[in-house]
Amino acid sequence: MFAVIVKVHIKPQHKKEFVDAMLDDGRGSVQNEPNCLLFNIVEDQADANCLHLYEVYRDAAAFEEHKNTPHFVRWVETTKDWLAQPLDIATGSHLFPDDSVWKKQG
Numbered sequence: 001m002f003a004v005i006v007k008v009h010i011k012p013q014h015k016k017e018f019v020d021a022m023l024d025d026g027r028g029s030v031q032n033e034p035n036c037l038l039f040n041i042v043e044d045q046a047d048a049n050c051l052h053l054y055e056v057y058r059d060a061a062a063f064e065e066h067k068n069t070p071h072f073v074r075w076v077e078t079t080k081d082w083l084a085q086p087l088d089i090a091t092g093s094h095l096f097p098d099d100s101v102w103k104k105q106g
Contacts, residue, residue, distance in 0.1 A: 001037065001094040001099050002058070002060045002063055002092075003094055004057070004063055006053040007052055007087070007088035008050065008051040008087055010082060010083065011083070011084045018082045019041075021079050022053075025039075026039040029072070032071065033062070033069060034104075035065065037056045037058065037103070038105045040054040041053055042054070056094070056102065063091070
């Protein structure tokens, strides 16, 4: 499985709108992308204007497909001026758990 970990810093005055747009992208990812298995959005405990995204795709190609979906394109366009700093994106392959145990998020 291919994992994407993103750290997002939001301008405080846009927090609510940003979270609404982020939820739209997360829902679109798990509902409309068969190869997106997991899309978690976590608010940082120490900084409420920082979100951590954890996404799992079947492979890197599925993540590339994700970047062309309507909900992702809408999220990028809607939120681009609401970021307090550039996205911090890391990707990698899962070592544990084994690929055979993954199920699609409901």
